[in-house]
Amino acid sequence: MNTETSKTTCMASPAEISQIGEDAGVYKASKKQILSFFSAIPAGAFIALAFVFYTTTQTGNLGTSWGLTKLVGGVVFSLGVIMVVVCGSELFTSSTMTTIARASGRISRFQMLRNWIVVYFGNFVGALFIVFLIWFAGQTMSANGQWGFTILTTAQHKIHHTWFEAFCLGILCNVMVCLAIWMSYAGKTLTDKAFIMILPIALFVASGFEHSVANMFMIPMGILTAHFSAPEFWQVINMDSQQFADLNLYHFIVKNLIPVTLGNIVGGGFCVGLALWSINRPH
Template identity: 45%
Template sequence: MANLKSSGKEIQRLESQRLPAVEVSRLQTALEELKNCAATDCRPPAEMAVKMEAVGVAKANGNIWTISLLGILAGFFIGLGAMFCTLVTTDIQVGFGLTKLLGGVVFCLGLILVVLAGAELFTGNALMVASRASGKIKLSQLFQNWGIVYFTNLVGSLLLVAVVFYSQFWALDGYKVGVNALSIANAKVNLAFWPAFARGILCNTLVCLAVWLCFGARSTIDKVFAILFPITAFVACGFEHSIANMYFIPMGIVMAGQAKVLEVAGVTASQVANLNVAGFIGNLVPVTLGNIVGGTFVGSIYWLAYLRKERAAEAATARPWLTGMFSRPGLQPQQVNYLDAETKALISVLAKARDDSAFLAKLADNPDKALKAYKLTPEAKAALESGDVRWLESRVGVLDEPLRTWLTSRLAQEKW
């Protein structure tokens, strides 16, 4: 903490030397980040909800090609976790419960890679419903993201299946790894619709809780432990994850065509007849629907608990029938007033800059003085001074078209 204090004094010294305002703001932002790193506790749930909403906005406004590439990576990463799980649970003699537990622990590799390495996972993106509930993204943006990510997750999973097949990984331990892959997939394609749907709900409830806990994490190790227990639980309990099944079932379909695997497994082709494209789709449909319900449940509950009051005016304007619901005393959430104040301040600054040329000139020449009357964090000030449109939109949602057009045209000509 002594270092943080000295950093604060250094910023004050630099300010006294009249460094460019944007440089001072960047130093202040860096100091805030250092304070976050020094904190030992996780973020409180109210802050986690704010972060969940902001992440959803950023995802909805992300570049399609970037999202597609990250979607392929996520399918590949989850497949790696599924592959690891298949290996570890092959021919293991430690009892039913421990076998499931070990499989769940090693499967965590998939989500750890998604969260830490960076990737777009369909099941985790179900939490974007919070951004939609706040009116910060359009329904079309939500569905577009889900559609692109779901398809690219499938591409990544199938790519891994092809690589694993040609690697002869499945021939390990006298083809018993292939037998285990066959058994896992066969059980999944023979699961009835409603059990698959219910298991999909339970699965993505746990997956999204893991992602939710990661929003409260301040370090890498925090995120690993946030992922470990929920993901281990869903795998150990046999719940159904649509993206994991994009690896498990195609791998089983490939194994069903290997005579040596069938021989070691002691089964005939007729006993695994459901391992085909129809069986694959028959599993994906209920599991995907269940995953959407489970993830939407988590995102909606936390939005209602922590963000509803701050977004009530916006939501009530768009959906008048919600007005009565928001006004019920028993449904009042915790206060998160600072975000609401900053959001209003950001919009107010942008609108005034558009309508008042004198204020715009002051913002360009002396941003510290122009922004003095507004309640803004150092990060927000730095974004306004540098014209960071992407950051501004991630905080206030998509700007209305006239304001965004004006801002973009100004930045194309000069700083402001």
């Protein structure tokens, strides 16, 4: 049996993966963008729910290994990206790889940028939907308020990077996210696709890299918790609300969302998408 043929029955070859990625980019940018918007809403919700799962694993972990705790958080967060892929939703960070469809000349620059904007705002809607569901569900009071305290400290940490640090963390994050998506193209079964994405996603989450869509949940959740929690919340966690006064829209957008989004575009669209496509596509 031919060795190459044997390999491709188990997984797509690098050249085939490049073609799949290019075709996916063409499909995303060419279809009716109202469909992309509505497809992006559940993707934003899936990533937000994954951060809910992450937050739960990081709550009340005093005395445990920092690294192992982060590993657990990263592994459970991978569920969000798995749901996005399996359910066929559109996620901004992976949609940055439509750069390869643009490089091949199969879509226009306008189509590419339009898709990014539509999906970005659809993801934002989905993430905020989960923010409000979690808020009105009273989840921040879980574990005697420690769940909400985890939200506060995580969100506050994210707005205290320098602009360039946030940009670089955004690049690193989307390198891993898009590598996870790229490798999932090689899979021939649901198990293949889901399993191969776990560790790349766990790497970026455990390492503290920055994902724009995840932050659309985490930081607004932190802002709500910081400014609208009842006095009982502050009493049970024994903290002063003024310690989190810097959790506001200005710091969210200017100090985090803008540089992280730009970094995500560079990491996914150029460092992974264009790089791997240029190397592996049939010439």
